[in-house]
Amino acid sequence: MNICVCIKQVPDTNRIKIDPVTNTLVRKGVPSIINPFDTYAVEMAANLKERFGGTVIVMSMGPEQALGALRVCLSVGADEAYLISDRAFGGSDTLATGYIIAGAIRHIEKLEGIKFDVIMCGKQAVDGDTAQVGPQVAEQLGLPQVTYAADIEGSASNVIVRREVDGGFDLTKVQLPTVITVVSSKQMPRYATYATRSDAKKKTIHVLNSAAMPEIDTAQCGLNGSPTRVVRTYTPVVVKNGVTVEGESAEEIADNLIGMLDAKMLL
Amino acid sequence: MDKYNTLTQEIIDEIKAVSNHVFLGDAISPDYERDEMPIYGTHKPDLVVQARSTKEVSDVMKICYEHTIPVTARGAGTGLAGGCVPMQGGVVMDISQMNHILNYDLENFVVNVEAGVLLKELQEDCITKGLMYPPDPGEKYACLGGNVATNAGGMRAVKYGTTRDYVRAMTVVLANGEITHFGATVSKTSSGYSLLNLMIGSEGTLGIITELTLKIIPAPKATASLIVPFTDLQTALSAVPKFKMAHMNPQAIEFMESDIVKMTENFINKTVFPKEYRGQDIRSYLLITLDGGSQEDLDQQIDQASRLCFENHAMEVFIAETPTQISNAWAARSAFYEAITDEIKLLDECDVVIPINHIVDFLTFVNKIGKDLGLDITCYGHAGDGNIHIYQCSNEMSEEEFMAKNEQFFDVIYAKAVEYGGEVSGEHGIGSSKMKYLENSIGKTNIDLMEGIKRVFDPKMILNPGKVCHRL
Numbered sequence: 170m171n172i173c174v175c176i177k178q179v180p181d182t183n184r185i186k187i188d189p190v191t192n193t194l195v196r197k198g199v200p201s202i203i204n205p206f207d208t209y210a211v212e213m214a215a216n217l218k219e220r221f222g223g224t225v226i227v228m229s230m231g232p233e234q235a236l237g238a239l240r241v242c243l244s245v246g247a248d249e250a251y252l253i254s255d256r257a258f259g260g261s262d263t264l265a266t267g268y269i270i271a272g273a274i275r276h277i278e279k280l281e282g283i284k285f286d287v288i289m290c291g292k293q294a295v296d297g298d299t300a301q302v303g304p305q306v307a308e309q310l311g312l313p314q315v316t317y318a319a320d321i322e323g324s325a326s327n328v329i330v331r332r333e334v335d336g337g338f339d340l341t342k343v344q345l346p347t348v349i350t351v352v353s354s355k356q357m358p359r360y361a362t363y364a365t366r367s368d369a370k371k372k373t374i375h376v377l378n379s380a381a382m383p384e385i386d387t388a389q390c391g392l393n394g395s396p397t398r399v400v401r402t403y404t405p406v407v408v409k410n411g412v413t414v415e416g417e418s419a420e421e422i423a424d425n426l427i428g429m430l431d432a433k434m435l436l
Numbered sequence: 437m438d439k440y441n442t443l444t445q446e447i448i449d450e451i452k453a454v455s456n457h458v459f460l461g462d463a464i465s466p467d468y469e470r471d472e473m474p475i476y477g478t479h480k481p482d483l484v485v486q487a488r489s490t491k492e493v494s495d496v497m498k499i500c501y502e503h504t505i506p507v508t509a510r511g512a513g514t515g516l517a518g519g520c521v522p523m524q525g526g527v528v529m530d531i532s533q534m535n536h537i538l539n540y541d542l543e544n545f546v547v548n549v550e551a552g553v554l555l556k557e558l559q560e561d562c563i564t565k566g567l568m569y570p571p572d573p574g575e576k577y578a579c580l581g582g583n584v585a586t587n588a589g590g591m592r593a594v595k596y597g598t599t600r601d602y603v604r605a606m607t608v609v610l611a612n613g614e615i616t617h618f619g620a621t622v623s624k625t626s627s628g629y630s631l632l633n634l635m636i637g638s639e640g641t642l643g644i645i646t647e648l649t650l651k652i653i654p655a656p657k658a659t660a661s662l663i664v665p666f667t668d669l670q671t672a673l674s675a676v677p678k679f680k681m682a683h684m685n686p687q688a689i690e691f692m693e694s695d696i697v698k699m700t701e702n703f704i705n706k707t708v709f710p711k712e713y714r715g716q717d718i719r720s721y722l723l724i725t726l727d728g729g730s731q732e733d734l735d736q737q738i739d740q741a742s743r744l745c746f747e748n749h750a751m752e753v754f755i756a757e758t759p760t761q762i763s764n765a766w767a768a769r770s771a772f773y774e775a776i777t778d779e780i781k782l783l784d785e786c787d788v789v790i791p792i793n794h795i796v797d798f799l800t801f802v803n804k805i806g807k808d809l810g811l812d813i814t815c816y817g818h819a820g821d822g823n824i825h826i827y828q829c830s831n832e833m834s835e836e837e838f839m840a841k842n843e844q845f846f847d848v849i850y851a852k853a854v855e856y857g858g859e860v861s862g863e864h865g866i867g868s869s870k871m872k873y874l875e876n877s878i879g880k881t882n883i884d885l886m887e888g889i890k891r892v893f894d895p896k897m898i899l900n901p902g903k904v905c906h907r908l
């Protein structure tokens with residue numbers, strides 16, 4: 170099973186404070202981290218490689234600082250790493266980012282002479298929380314997408330994704346190749362060992378710019394290629410969780426629901 | 437025996453005339469009756485002042501001194517020795533609202549703070565400025581004044597020392613209400629007795645600390661933690677002295693056994709550490725943090741430390757180097773205390789310090805005594821400086837039986853600790869909980885000296901009566 174994992178370097182949002190006066194994020198002195206959900210995607214990919222064989226390639230679109238993040242991934246299960254970096258790509262919204270990453274993935278397939286069976290992303294990047302890039306990549310590549318994956322069951326020829334949904338899980342069977350976006354789990358991602366870290370240090374990280382990937386149309390990249398404009402950022406208010414309607418049987422649950430709606434005069 | 441007066445309406449009115457932050461009766465939160473170890477006794481204060489300034493502390497102290505009312509200083513109440521519990525009632529002087537970081541002096545590398553600033557606040561503020569306040573006790577929501585009053589230690593003491601090493605000067609309100617300053621910003625002094633150092637670790641018995649000048653350092657440029665599994669505790673601990681011998685200087689070297697790791701992982705609902713390696717059970721771990729002035733320096737240390745671990749029979753060396761990995765690696769360690777208190781009904785703890793070459797023998801002894809007495813024993817701690825946290829636990833015994841067994845346990849193990857050249861408390865302090873063992877350990881002469889010093893600072897013995905060396 171050949172897997173490509175897309176990772177992003179983000180500021181450690183746990184450390185970011187909001188300036189009470191200007192209401193903007195204070196990023197000064199805040200360290201960069203690998204988007205936490207992406208680390209679980211790398212872990213899932215490393216696990217699948219152990220079960221089914223194949224290659225794990227990590228890629229990141231971003232500035233040169235992301236090299237450190239890629240090297241860490243090489244020490245915890247990735248075989249090769251690619252940095253997609255070009256000024257022309259800066260300022261891209263999720264649509265343009267999806268376009269560039271999809272183009273880069275096709276390009277990496279050509280360079281490596283392989284086809285990816287699975288493309289993985291974290292469910293969302295914690296600096297923007299859009300959860301759009303994974304699905305955009307799937308659209309651009311014309312692939313099915315399975316979001317919120319907690320685990321992969323089944324076999325290489327019969328992949329069943331355990332998806333996290335409100336209040337439980339569902340199992341989704343999917344045909345390969347596919348895009349999968351990954352949630353965090355109870356099992357923390359593995360650590361590097363002394364040996365895997367030493368090996369990772371010796372590896373070359375491939376850097377691809379726009380000139381190296383002529384099939385990517387720069388007019389669709391960066392600010393020019395991005396139809397969205399950020400007007401304002403704010404922390405959403407947490408809305409109260411829903412209620413669970415309980416009962417012994419489906420009929421009773423339905424009756425209880427009707428009763429609740431009735432009581433609120435919604436019927 | 438020193439005699440104290442009780443608060444009368446007139447005294448309360450006098451206090452209210454100098455402070456707008458007075459709480460009485462039901463308005464006093466039950467939190468003020470206890471610290472994190474209520475097993476050492478709880479007691480409700482008659483009055484609480486949430487002071488906002490040194491002057492307010494001083495004005496209230498003058499009144500209490502005149503009327504001989506006991507005053508117990510309190511920071512965040514996270515102490516583990518009963519230190520901030522007003523066992524004689526009277527006034528609790530809560531400093532936690534004096535919580536401003538006043539200013540940094542980056543030419544002399546010091547920061548001035550009010551004593552109620554939380555450790556967490558200062559640590560985080562320092563990071564945003566490329567600085568580090570090195571003392572790093574487990575409880576980040578303690579006040580800096582409390583840290584100084586207990587000479588808190590913590591994870592980084594191996595390399596950076598304890599709170600004492602970072603206190604340059606302080607403002608103190610004495611028992612009679614007089615305001616004085618001890619120490620100076622300078623880094624050396626040979627200027628008479630160090631009143632500053634007497635205050636550090638005095639647990640509210642000599643004066644009330646209201647402001648502090650603390651030393652800070654440039655933050656290390658690169659940090660990594662190593663999780664090092666071993667087949668047994670003895671092998672793990674035997675590796676510890678080797679780091680010093682190899683001229684290595686880790687920030688932290690903690691030891692822990694797999695049982696407490698599992699229990700804590702259940703509690704935090706995360707799996708943090710591997711439990712087996714190549715089919716072999718992991719029984720104990722060293723958790724080591726290294727820091728360096730550059731990535732190259734750190735890489736070189738990681739190489740050296742890993743080789744050293746392998747030479748000393750480590751099963752593997754796992755490396756956490758991103759901020760997330762490092763905080764994950766410490767997630768279990770940081771939650772040990774909460775995990776234990778969550779599962780255990782009856783619990784007591786101690787934090788003896790043992791010369792590190794004796795830790796293994798001492799722990800073997802401790803486990804045997806615990807077993808003989810029917811107490812469940814859990815140990816972990818700062819292997820790098822010999823400071824061990826021992827928890828005596830029971831879910832079966834009655835409280836009475838537990839207390840009796842526990843006392844027997846303490847008697848024996850503290851005697852053993854003294855035999856090895858250890859000390860009663862490495863960082864949690866004496867409070868009301870460990871007075872007997874302190875006296876047994878340092879002897880009557882030294883306790884009398886301590887009490888004599890207290891009487892000079894506090895002639896009416898009103899500051900935190902019945903603590904450390906003050907026998908009621």
Ligand SMILES: Cc1cc2nc3c(=O)[nH]c(=O)nc-3n(C[C@H](O)[C@H](O)[C@H](O)COP(=O)(O)OP(=O)(O)OC[C@H]3O[C@@H](n4cnc5c(N)ncnc54)[C@H](O)[C@@H]3O)c2cc1C
Nearest residue numbers: 511512513514515519573574579581582588589640645863
């Ligand atoms: C989960 C947990 C982990 C911990 N880990 C560590 C650790 O790793 N290392 C460690 O050393 N400790 C540790 N502690 C113990 C505790 O956090 C420290 O003792 C801390 O220094 C207490 O600070 P505080 O502000 O809570 O003080 P309090 O509990 O409020 O008071 C402690 C003592 O200091 C005196 N005092 C407080 N403020 C002042 C003041 N302004 N002037 C004069 N006297 C004052 C009080 O009278 C009392 O005697 C831990 C505690 C918990 C609950």
